[in-house]
Amino acid sequence: MDQKYQETTLDTFPKLLQSHVKLRPGEDANREKALGIWQSWSWADAAIEIRALACGLADLGLKRGEKLAIIGDNRPRLYWSMTAAQALGAVPVPLYQDAVADEMAYVLDNADVKFALVEDQEQVDKMLEIRDRCPTLEHIIFDDTRGLRHYEQDFLHDYEKIQQAGAEFDHDHPDFYEQEVAAGSGNEISIMLYTSGTTGHPKGVMLSNDNVIITARNGIIREGLTSKEEVLAYLPMAWVGDNLFSYAQSYVAGFCVSCPEDATTIASDLREIGPTYYFAPPRVYENMLTQVMIRMEDAAKIKRYIFSYFMEHARKVGVKILNREPVSLKDSLLYKLGNILVYGPLKDVLGLRRTRLAYTAGEAIGPEIFDFYRSLGINIKQLYGQTECMVFICVQPDGEVFADTVGTPAIDVEIKIDDNGEIMYRSPGVFQSYYKNPESTASTKTEDGWVHTGDAGYFDDNNGHLKIIDRAKDVGKLNDGTLFAPKYIENKLKFFSFVKEAVVYGNERDFSTAFINIDLDAVGNWAERRNMAYSGYIDLAGQDEVYQLIKDCIDKVNQDLSQDSRLGNSQIRRFLILHKELDADDGELTRTRKVRRNFVGDRYEILVDALYSDRSQCHVETQVTFEDGRTGMLEADIKIWDAAIYPVNSMTRDAAA
Amino acid sequence: MNEHSIGGEILKVENISLSFGIMKVLDDISFDIKQGEIRSIIGPNGAGKSSMLNVINGFYHPQEGSITFKGETRKQMAPHVAASHGIARTFQNIALFKGMSTLDNIMTGRNLKMKTNLFWQALHIGPARAEELENREAAEKIIDFLDIQAIRKKPVGKLPYGLQKRVELGRALAAEPELLLLDEPMAGMNSEEKEDMCRFVLDVNAEFGTTIALIEHDMSVVMDLSDRVLVLDYGKQLADGLPDKVRNNQDVIDAYLGIPHEQA
Numbered sequence: 001m002d003q004k005y006q007e008t009t010l011d012t013f014p015k016l017l018q019s020h021v022k023l024r025p026g027e028d029a030n031r032e033k034a035l036g037i038w039q040s041w042s043w044a045d046a047a048i049e050i051r052a053l054a055c056g057l058a059d060l061g062l063k064r065g066e067k068l069a070i071i072g073d074n075r076p077r078l079y080w081s082m083t084a085a086q087a088l089g090a091v092p093v094p095l096y097q098d099a100v101a102d103e104m105a106y107v108l109d110n111a112d113v114k115f116a117l118v119e120d121q122e123q124v125d126k127m128l129e130i131r132d133r134c135p136t137l138e139h140i141i142f143d144d145t146r147g148l149r150h151y152e153q154d155f156l157h158d159y160e161k162i163q164q165a166g167a168e169f170d171h172d173h174p175d176f177y178e179q180e181v182a183a184g185s186g187n188e189i190s191i192m193l194y195t196s197g198t199t200g201h202p203k204g205v206m207l208s209n210d211n212v213i214i215t216a217r218n219g220i221i222r223e224g225l226t227s228k229e230e231v232l233a234y235l236p237m238a239w240v241g242d243n244l245f246s247y248a249q250s251y252v253a254g255f256c257v258s259c260p261e262d263a264t265t266i267a268s269d270l271r272e273i274g275p276t277y278y279f280a281p282p283r284v285y286e287n288m289l290t291q292v293m294i295r296m297e298d299a300a301k302i303k304r305y306i307f308s309y310f311m312e313h314a315r316k317v318g319v320k321i322l323n324r325e326p327v328s329l330k331d332s333l334l335y336k337l338g339n340i341l342v343y344g345p346l347k348d349v350l351g352l353r354r355t356r357l358a359y360t361a362g363e364a365i366g367p368e369i370f371d372f373y374r375s376l377g378i379n380i381k382q383l384y385g386q387t388e389c390m391v392f393i394c395v396q397p398d399g400e401v402f403a404d405t406v407g408t409p410a411i412d413v414e415i416k417i418d419d420n421g422e423i424m425y426r427s428p429g430v431f432q433s434y435y436k437n438p439e440s441t442a443s444t445k446t447e448d449g450w451v452h453t454g455d456a457g458y459f460d461d462n463n464g465h466l467k468i469i470d471r472a473k474d475v476g477k478l479n480d481g482t483l484f485a486p487k488y489i490e491n492k493l494k495f496f497s498f499v500k501e502a503v504v505y506g507n508e509r510d511f512s513t514a515f516i517n518i519d520l521d522a523v524g525n526w527a528e529r530r531n532m533a534y535s536g537y538i539d540l541a542g543q544d545e546v547y548q549l550i551k552d553c554i555d556k557v558n559q560d561l562s563q564d565s566r567l568g569n570s571q572i573r574r575f576l577i578l579h580k581e582l583d584a585d586d587g588e589l590t591r592t593r594k595v596r597r598n599f600v601g602d603r604y605e606i607l608v609d610a611l612y613s614d615r616s617q618c619h620v621e622t623q624v625t626f627e628d629g630r631t632g633m634l635e636a637d638i639k640i641w642d643a644a645i646y647p648v649n650s651m652t653r654d655a656a657a
Numbered sequence: 658m659n660e661h662s663i664g665g666e667i668l669k670v671e672n673i674s675l676s677f678g679i680m681k682v683l684d685d686i687s688f689d690i691k692q693g694e695i696r697s698i699i700g701p702n703g704a705g706k707s708s709m710l711n712v713i714n715g716f717y718h719p720q721e722g723s724i725t726f727k728g729e730t731r732k733q734m735a736p737h738v739a740a741s742h743g744i745a746r747t748f749q750n751i752a753l754f755k756g757m758s759t760l761d762n763i764m765t766g767r768n769l770k771m772k773t774n775l776f777w778q779a780l781h782i783g784p785a786r787a788e789e790l791e792n793r794e795a796a797e798k799i800i801d802f803l804d805i806q807a808i809r810k811k812p813v814g815k816l817p818y819g820l821q822k823r824v825e826l827g828r829a830l831a832a833e834p835e836l837l838l839l840d841e842p843m844a845g846m847n848s849e850e851k852e853d854m855c856r857f858v859l860d861v862n863a864e865f866g867t868t869i870a871l872i873e874h875d876m877s878v879v880m881d882l883s884d885r886v887l888v889l890d891y892g893k894q895l896a897d898g899l900p901d902k903v904r905n906n907q908d909v910i911d912a913y914l915g916i917p918h919e920q921a
Contacts, residue, residue, distance in 0.1 A: 033806075034801075035794060035797035035798060035800075035801060036793075036797045036800070036806075036809065146802075146860070146864070147856075147860055147863075147864075149863065149864075150863070261806045262804070262806040262807060264806065264807035265806050265807045268807075626848075626849065627849060628849065628852065
């Protein structure tokens with residue numbers, strides 16, 4: 001392992017920055033595409049930018065301990081503003097950039113934000129809208145000047161003007177920056193991240209420099225990452241994972257982080273950068289696979305044949321080769337040929353050709369999706385993490401990767417399962433407290449540093465890996481006493497490419513039922529190939545053929561569930577296909593796209609009631625929110641179908657094994 | 658209204674009459690467009706709005722009247738002359754090169770800015786190379802401005818309608834026009850696409866100081882964007898003035914409600 005990781009004096013990000021300027025001044029620290037061309041900034045360039053910005057912020061009045069909100073897409077300037085704030089001992093608070101103004105108002109007010117550094121006019125407008133509700137907010141700094149030339153409020157500042165003022169301030173106070181950086185320490189608060197809040201208001205998780213830097217370093221050590229990694233920062237900056245992968249680990253290991261040109265160009269930027277280290281939530285991998293399959297369906301016959309032949313071969317030996325298990329010479333040679341003809345070009349199109357390590361987390365991933373990527377030779381692994389400990393709780397070790405577990409504890413992490421089956425952990429990454437919320441802190445974190453995850457799970461007897469079934473509070477019971485784990489069933493449903501979202505009900509009911517959201521791309525393509533006409537989502541979702549298609553998926557899940565003696569009775573009896581896609585703007589999903597089951601249940605109470613009646617149809621009117629915040633009404637008659645129920649296998653799995 | 662500065666006259670149209678055979682399309686129309694303003698031309702279907710734009714950019718030649726653009730008065734002007742004098746336009750029915758990429762379509766808008774000849778361009782060395790880079794940069798700035806990076810290399814024929822409209826605006830902007838003629842830029846768009854397009858029209862006007870003549874059916878768009886509005890009906894000039902004044906003009910209301918004619 002590299003000597004420099006051991007240095008303990010580098011306990012803040014600005015100090016790490018200074019060390020990179022000494023160690024690798026000319027190597028790229030950041031890249032971003034501008035006017036169609038990748039521009040890069042070396043560590044030395046970045047340090048100059050950050051210093052000028054930090055001095056400018058200090059000149060404007062930002063002081064130690066105060067909060068700087070950061071709102072926008074992933075851009076080098078916004079990452080620099082994090083370091084600049086940290087250099088002054090101020091605390092960066094990144095927010096989800098697509099949140100509507102009301103959601104931002106809560107966080108800005110709760111966090112006592114004094115400065116907001118935002119990307120563009122869209123965000124400035126939101127800030128102006130909510131300024132009255134955020135009494136502590138004094139200054140707003142914007143990066144992109146477009147459309148802002150007529151905004152003349154004196155609390156609005158151009159990023160570049162702040163840097164210019166900073167350069168002058170630096171000139172007049174030459175020792176200021178170094179003194180401020182030297183005053184920083186490991187136990188100071190490094191960053192405040194708001195949890196997405198599946199329930200109630202979001203909470204500000206306060207993480208110290210030690211929390212972040214030690215955890216980032218442990219992750220780097222475990223996976224053997226170096227300063228040569230390539231990373232594309234494309235996930236929201238407000239999310240803990242982005243802060244770890246695109247910021248903290250870059251500063252600790254010294255690798256370059258590239259920012260996409262635009263949120264819509266990520267796929268092509270990914271391909272051009274070719275990241276060696278990559279994180280994506282399962283849905284991104286699912287989408288990529290769906291796109292590949294859709295395009296292959298439309299490809300010429302010969303191409304389809306070659307593709308399916310070699311993919312079949314990859315399924316047979318690809319995972320073994322990735323795990324360095326022995327395979328026959330013939331299989332090995334055939335795999336190499338496949339690599340030239342299919343796997344290589346395919347990985348290239350996906351932008352994963354150089355990927356040495358790909359993580360996924362957040363939701364369960366379908367086994368066949370997982371195997372698809374692994375059989376191509378992409379080392380995709382699951383991890384289990386939380387904002388409260390700067391991500392890492394468990395990581396799958398190389399060569400021990402299973403679709404249904406999340407691996408073994410990360411370095412320095414202790415895990416125990418409490419009496420209720422809830423997973424608890426303790427690690428150097430464990431957060432200090434929730435901001436201004438001692439009750440939640442006390443109920444989440446024990447006196448001796450153990451954190452409640454809220455997840456139910458157990459260690460698998462066979463391989464010692466942690467297995468997660470559901471949120472502890474979501475695990476319920478049917479009226480007959482059968483265990484009911486809705487997430488577990490929903491995940492099984494979502495493994496079908498036709499199912500985009502599923503919401504399963506059944507707690508304290510006689511049987512389970514499901515709301516289904518179809519995947520418009522996959523089902524639409526399926527319908528087109530059958531010459532089925534449809535005018536849009538609502539029309540497609542209501543067709544009998546589509547109901548039959550979804551019924552087949554549910555039947556398979558039921559068959560699967562029937563094999564499990566504990567969960568067998570929670571097979572889905574009745575289901576419906578929702579007339580609209582669940583949407584974060586309507587509050588149905590969190591900003592990280594997790595379904596808020598109870599909210600959806602309340603909102604569509606009439607549909608839930610219909611599922612538990614003997615009706616075969618239900619009329620519903622729904623208010624929808626458009627992207628610009630306006631609302632409209634949507635009406636539909638929704639059909640309700642019954643699914644097939646299978647006899648439960650009374651033999652337990654363990655007995656069978 | 659808009660916060661931009663409005664200067665002197667850039668275009669003056671005097672007593673224009675245009676006929677196709679016995680069909681009188683424009684009848685004695687006179688108005689002016691001032692530097693930096695957004696000037697709308699509205700009217701029911703068949704009022705002569707598009708014909709008016711075609712007259713301005715030299716595609717139709719009026720039988721009577723004169724056009725003064727930047728102080729030069731002429732009766733007729735060929736479209737390529739109009740283009741080289743700084744008039745660019747978009748069309749009611751999109752007129753892009755469907756098989757070419759967004760970038761290439763926008764680059765065609767730079768055509769008049771290219772000085773080197775085919776020989777140098779084919780060799781792609783020396784001045785031709787420098788010129789290509791300069792034009793590419795200008796095109797990329799427009800791509801950035803219109804937020805169409807993701808479709809830079811896609812053939813425009815495969816793009817949704819709203820995006821094609823945006824590319825067409827990009828191509829018109831590539832000519833760095835002083836006067837931009839937009840023929841129903843929001844036709845067939847949903848409310849979100851319309852809002853985007855309005856934002857772009859305002860931004861073009863504010864950031865580049867481009868004078869804009871706009872034909873549009875959506876009254877709320879016209880009333881919000883325009884500095885002044887000209888109303889045509891069956892080739893005749895019905896009203897001309899500030900949006901509020903036009904909105905309350907009884908003749909205009911009648912024309913739109915179809916009182917004098919059966920057509921709405």
